[in-house]
Amino acid sequence: MAVFQKLILIALFALPLLSKAQDDEFVEWSPAKRLTWDDYLAKPSSSSDAAAITSTALGLEYHVRNNALTYKITCKFSKTRSWGKYKTDYILEHEQGHFDITEIFARKLENALREYDFNPKKFKSDLDQIYREIMGKKEELQNQYDVETDYSRNKEKQAEWLKKIQRELLRYTPA
Numbered sequence: 426m427a428v429f430q431k432l433i434l435i436a437l438f439a440l441p442l443l444s445k446a447q448d449d450e451f452v453e454w455s456p457a458k459r460l461t462w463d464d465y466l467a468k469p470s471s472s473s474d475a476a477a478i479t480s481t482a483l484g485l486e487y488h489v490r491n492n493a494l495t496y497k498i499t500c501k502f503s504k505t506r507s508w509g510k511y512k513t514d515y516i517l518e519h520e521q522g523h524f525d526i527t528e529i530f531a532r533k534l535e536n537a538l539r540e541y542d543f544n545p546k547k548f549k550s551d552l553d554q555i556y557r558e559i560m561g562k563k564e565e566l567q568n569q570y571d572v573e574t575d576y577s578r579n580k581e582k583q584a585e586w587l588k589k590i591q592r593e594l595l596r597y598t599p600a
Contacts (some may be wrong), residue, residue, distance in 0.1 A: 451482075454528040456499040456594075460521050467508040476576070479520040480506035481527040483563065485534065487555055494543045500524075500531040518587065519577035523567060525590045528565035532597035 481504040487496040
């Protein structure tokens with residue numbers, strides 16, 4: 426019994442540490458939290474011409490119990506995989522656009538899963554296909570954003586894209 430109690434105590438002390446470690450590595454997307462250069466912890470690549478790199482993740486966790494699907498979708502920014510070489514407000518705004526695009530696709534994934542007709546025989550392959558399609562479209566839009574804005578250097582296109590991103594965030598407001 427004493428060993429079990431010690432394990433519980435260790436778990437109780439470790440949970441806040443694990444949570445803190447996640448806070449140190451990731452920023453979860455929030456309309457109230459904009460990225461700052463302090464969030465960019467990785468060392469800039471000397472071999473890259475990029476002004477900055479923003480690494481985002483679109484996560485999907487799901488569980489099935491009693492033939493009912495539950496899921497959690499996350500949109501996160503990785504502090505330890507993101508870096509800035511030229512840390513200006515203008516470049517940070519472009520990088521925030523990448524994070525916001527990932528959030529748009531988190532919301533699209535939410536919509537797709539809400540509309541999904543659960544099939545207990547093939548839900549894993551169905552969810553995998555839905556996720557891959559959403560991720561493919563996300564990557565296409567991320568690339569289109571960089572190409573059309575010339576990686577933020579085209580100020581007119583950059584301004585247009587930021588407006589477009591905000592419209593899409595409003596269009597796919599979570600339910």
